[in-house]
Amino acid sequence: MSPAAGEQLSGAHREGRAVEARRVFIGAGCNRVVNNVSWGACGLVAFSTQNAVALFSPLRGEIVTTLPGHKAPVNCTLWLPTKKDVLHVRGRETHYLLSGSADGTIMAWKIGSGKGEWFHALQLPGMHKKGITCLAGRMVSDTIAIFASTSSDGIVVIWEMAIEPTTGGDCKVTCLHSLSVGLKPMVSLSLAVLPGQGGYLILAMGGLDHKIHIYCGDKAGKFIKACELKGHSDWIRSLDFSLPVMMDGERHNLFLVSSSQDRTIRIWKMTSEAAASGSSLQLRKETIEMTSYIEGPLFVAGSTSYQVSLESLLVGHEDWVYSVEWQPPTLLTGDEAHQPMSILSASMDKMMMIWRPEKTTGLWIDSVTVGELSHSALGFYGGLWQPDGRSILAHGYGGSFHMWRDVGLDSENWQPQIVPSGHFAPVSDLTWARSGQYLLSVSHDQTTRIFAPWRNQVNPGDMIYWREIARPQIHGHDLNCVTFIQGSGNHRFVSGADEKVSRVFEAPLSFLKTLQQATLLKPDISEDFDNVQVLGANMSALGLSQKPIYTHGVKESSISNSNDGPDSMETIPDAVPTVFTEPPVEDQLAWNTLWPESHKLYGHGNELFSICCDYEGKLVASSCKAQSAAVAEIWLWEVGTWKAVARLQSHSLTVTQMEFSRNNAFLLSVSRDRHLSIFSIRKTEGGAEHRLVAKLEAHKRIIWACSWNPFGYEFATGSRDKSVKIWCVEDASSVKLLATLPQFRDSVTALAWMGRDRASNAGIVAAGMDNGLIELWSVSGGRASSGTQLSVACVLRFDPLLCHVSTVHRLRWRCSTDEKSTLELASCGADHTVRVFEVCGSI
Structure with missing residues (x-):
């Protein structure tokens, strides 16, 4: 893969015209696995989101x-150099990132942190037969790194990576050693350089057998088992070696911290001493008081013996402790690194703790505790230190990040910080608000989220960052489709889920005021705040209906005591609808930004699949999964009364997508039955009149997507047969095929048509594919009245680094009242991400 042109801009394969696509925003959640987040010495955080590795900047959030x-x-x-390799980080422009996936593949990436360049360096030889569960490594020189990988196949592999010190150099990875650990695989690893030895390494591994296995080896990678550490009574989930700590004046001690599903943390001390005779060893043991030393195993590496002892047992968490990490060392004057005696732990009890020894007694205590108070959270999968030790980061069960920074001057004061957020399951649909101010997405993670550019109030000219500003719906079923209700009035949307019911939501007053803060715009006259009586919404007990909180009832609800009855599922604490003057963090999003539900639309027999609204905001069309003509009906609902006013029959299988023409005269639908249908729609006093204008078999495989030309009656369809076809409705009674675009490289799963010039009927069709890639095609002419031929050409293929890594589910152009040179395209996909691109150039 060739390098991207830069962090921000990529003019991928240009054909004829200088059209460029720029990344504006990526929203993504974190995979729900332990060990998948790594904070590099370069300052970037790497994490996995479905099949991709994402990088985020903690400074910019x-x-x-x-x-x-x-x-x-x-x-x-895993980043190389690691945070512990402080001696090998200075002046380094190139950093390497290793990633391991569920199919046993390990990849290496080269990151030019100074220039914002990302290179795919190489794929490692396939040594593992099953998923990679943990990576651990260290730099042993400026150009050599040793790292280990473990897998659920019961194999631990030791690797050597030779890194060229120059920016343009390449890396080379070789397998040094393979260790078989038996039927109970290892799930955590830590690697360190032994103190007092020139070339010996120590590897700790822990897993399902409740023991910590210590291996010693040299730089050639030949590791032999040294000893076992027993004490934990459940799976070992995390291990981390400190840097050697100078104690007792001269002696270097290495510390290992371990955490387990038994809810405890253990600190092990490894004291080095020259290999001695048995008598002197016995004498040394007798001089140590039992209060500070619990006898452990002894092992020898080279000419040095190491005594392992249990330094401390830390008990404080109330659930599985998934991760422990020593505070990264700091570089003192010269070439000496200082290892702070400080440990960060993260647990499924929704808490992170910083443990330090008391100065007087030496007993380890939790000196800092931070956590998530949200009722929808299910704990932390891992915690990490910033390289300078001033910030800590956790990632949770809900794919969310939580970061705290010590902003105190004289004493510690840990405050929440802004971090990226997004869905942690496939994103099934998205839509722009009718004003284009924000983006609404729905996902199989059972949430609806709103993303918007947040403008800086202090310095409005500063860079604008996109943030998640609300989570209107937190549901008990996977969400499949969503549409905004067009027309005037308050912001409203309809979402469809696996529960066979569509639900209508209306923006509360707290959101309208937050949106005003984010956009720095005055509200529209149609959105008069005085007319909105609902301040926010409360979560329901089963995650279904969201009850409104009224403005006149805020004082009463805030002073009511929710503990006046026995605990039950109904005694969920009241939400506190909040107007945010700065972007909300995860706790606030999950609890205080809900929208109230105003209506339910019953009628469909199966899970909702597609939904759309006309451009006047009078009709909503919906469809569900179907295997028969009776179930494949399209239902029309009247906005306001929310009555079913029509049931459109044409298809025999699931209607995959629908869209109204811009003047609302026609409804276009495409289906798994390979047919497209055109209905003429006319709103009447008592409901809606409809007529099937045309139905034809349009493709050889499932039709996934369709989109109208905003300027006329031309429309596009995209199919699993890897083709896009352009059609036209003629004389309101028939459909004619105008053009078939050249064969695409994969199934076409998403289409969006943006009009550019009404006079020449010119526009751009964006096409998204099953492989995650996006292409832009210019389309012009083709009107029967003008007699011009339809002209189509590919103007841009997005760089793969900008695109999704799996199926594109939806593409949407941002509503634009003027014909600007810069356009914004939103996309979502099966890779859990929501993306916004800026397309500029002469199209």
């Missing part, structure tokens, strides 16, 4: 890129 290449979900990541 935004995702800067996603790296495609893996064919299966990514489980773990």
